[in-house]
Amino acid sequence: GQQVMQIPQYQHVQEGEDFTTYCNSSTTLSNIQWYKQRPGGHPVFLIQLVKSGEVKKQKRLTFQFGEAKKNSSLHITATQTTDVGTYFCAGDTGGFKTIFGAGTRLFVKA
Amino acid sequence: DTGVSQDPRHKITKRGQNVTFRCDPISEHNRLYWYRQTLGQGPEFLTYFQNEAQLEKSRLLSDRFSAERPKGSFSTLEIQRTEQGDSAMYLCASRLSGNSGNTIYFGEGSWLTVV
Numbered sequence: 001g002q003q004v005m006q007i008p009q010y011q012h013v014q015e016g017e018d019f020t021t022y023c024n025s026s027t028t029l030s031n032i033q034w035y036k037q038r039p040g041g042h043p044v045f046l047i048q049l050v051k052s053g054e055v056k057k058q059k060r061l062t063f064q065f066g067e068a069k070k071n072s073s074l075h076i077t078a079t080q081t082t083d084v085g086t087y088f089c090a091g092d093t094g095g096f097k098t099i100f101g102a103g104t105r106l107f108v109k110a
Numbered sequence: 111d112t113g114v115s116q117d118p119r120h121k122i123t124k125r126g127q128n129v130t131f132r133c134d135p136i137s138e139h140n141r142l143y144w145y146r147q148t149l150g151q152g153p154e155f156l157t158y159f160q161n162e163a164q165l166e167k168s169r170l171l172s173d174r175f176s177a178e179r180p181k182g183s184f185s186t187l188e189i190q191r192t193e194q195g196d197s198a199m200y201l202c203a204s205r206l207s208g209n210s211g212n213t214i215y216f217g218e219g220s221w222l223t224v225v
Binding site: 006033035041042043044045048088090096097098099100101102103105 | 141143145150151152153154155158160166201205207213214215216217218219
């Protein structure tokens with residue numbers, strides 16, 4: 001069945017270092033979404049990419065959607081302690097069923 | 111505040127008991143989703159509704175699980191004869207239908223502990 005794989009599972013960085021998480025789908029997605037979940041919280045929507053090859057930026061965060069619409073990445077420049085949490089990618093299959101990756105947990109050491 | 115409300119936020123129940131969770135989506139959203147999340151994992155799709163119609167149901171949803179959205183507004187998720195493996199956070203989310211570009215908004219989740 002449809003799968004969305006996300007790597008790495010977790011990453012420890014020193015504050016100020018960059019961070020990247022990667023997302024791969026077994027099938028073509030109609031869109032890719034990224035969410036952030038703080039410990040004890042619920043997923044909060046960050047951004048959605050729809051077009052092949054699309055790149056979007058939000059301050060220190062850069063999101064990319066692959067040309068084949070099967071992969072995506074989230075890059076954070078110069079991490080801060082407020083970036084701590086788990087970052088999930090999620091993609092829509094046909095029919096609006098949204099499948100989530102397992103997430104990448106980011107730890108930032110001050 | 112995302113506007114999606116879930117109740118109760120926390121539930122501790124004995125194995126074998128039935129539990130019901132309620133979700134009130136954002137009022138104009140006609141798509142409603144249920145997910146289950148365990149520690150260290152991403153949300154696992156359970157089912158979703160377009161208005162009152164249940165359009166898809168995951169194989170994860172055994173016969174002990176049932177979801178309804180009788181009037182196309184709020185939804186309930188019932189788990190019968192709970193087992194310890196049902197312990198998880200149950201997330202509800204809602205979305206406008208239309209193109210696939212519409213954002214999913216999550217509620218804060220209902221934590222279930224089966225003892």
